[in-house]
Amino acid sequence: MTPFTYARARDAGDAVRLVALADASYLGGGTNLVDLMRETVARPAALVDVTGLSSAIEARPDGSILIGAAARNTAVAEHHAVRQRFPLLSRAIVSGASAQIRNMATVGGNILQRTRCTYFYDNEGSRCNKREPGQGCDAIGGFNRMHAVLGASSACIATHPSDMCVALAALGAIVHLQGAGGARSLPLTGLHRLPEDHPERDTELAPGELITAIELPPLPFATRSAYRKVRDRSSYAFALVSVAAALDVDGGIVRDVRLALGGVAHKPWRAWKAEGTLKGQPASIDSFRAAAAAELADATAQSGNGFKIGLAQRTMVAVLQGLAGREDQP
């Protein structure tokens, strides 16, 4: 690791002020940043520890939940109101990482974790536009089994690794921010970027801006929701493809639906096209297949990940079938 200074923030205003003083990074549980610093992929001159900021989880009477950004992943997954109102979020969190890491990692840090593309990590042996802008991308044409099939660019085909964020995208979560210029909020789906020509920028955050809280708006039909993760081993592995979904069926017709995909893009991928295709249609396997096909219609395969295009569709159909209480095979 390169040398750095360390300070603990007392509150959000203090954190924003301390970060502005130096070339500083916010530090949460450290499960990603400490690893990146050890590999010298990240070389902050200063760390501002924000784990002492709000970690409160507030279940409000209107059905919404407000989660302080310093809440640990385990604390969110085990919270009774999260399990009851938004079970897909608990499911997504406990399908990610290991119990030790979930005990350390904060919600804010989970959102801002960086890709696990092996070329991004390979500081000395590989070219990576996310690590060194303009250098080139060795994942394109390389070992890209884990990489993106949606929204990738000729500069970057990395995926966002979070499971939690896929559920947050489906739920329409709002991210509360604090910056030098004041507070604002963004939908989670508008926080992460597609790579385009600037894959070094993962998010739309302004320099020094801090995530202070996540708000889950009321969504009564999310009590019928699921998270399914497809991976190379049954535990402690990143997703090849994952699907977060909530389904509202009335009289055999899809009244409303939320769908998001993980493991397929540079950001947690809200499946707006599939949702639009499905609303008002019969809750049948044919409708589910058509919706999944619409979402993946623009998918592009790399040399080693073409299987994800079919896998994502079959997983979407299987999850929707399960939520609709149907057992026909996808």
Add this chain to the structure above:
Amino acid sequence: MPTISINGSEHTLPPDPRVSLLDFLREHLHLSGTKVGCNQGACGACTILADGERILSCLALAVQYEGRAITTVEGLAADGQLHPLQQAFIEHDGFQCGYCTPGQICSAIGMAAELKRGVPSHVTDDLAASEIAPSHDEIRERMSGNLCRCGAHNGIVAAINEQLAAAAQEAP
């Protein structure tokens, strides 16, 4: 001076914030029970307990744990008696080379506390359940962050299973 409690003793934290909790334990305090495996959060060999919660000491900066109470494998035996889980690992052959064992045992102690307060896992069927039975599948899933390259997992799960059952019988 900022301090940290390790197995009940207060220690002064190192001035360099780069020192991981793992290196602090092993290189500064010479508590070499906690092991360095991958040093990148993939193997679980460095698992310790911070205020009773299992964490990876390799990904923890020591300075972040100021004022916290850390328990390592050296802090488990009391009055010359092994922790019951240590004894169970011996009886069930829960190791071969022993390198992952301190992490396995600390992890299992943290896991027992998580089970007791009803933290769900990836294989928990009913999220609404307040009590989760420690089935074979639950234990395997909850211990998936601790790798054993000798392949002693069957003995490890058997040892944990026995100790959870014994603890459940003792509890009122």
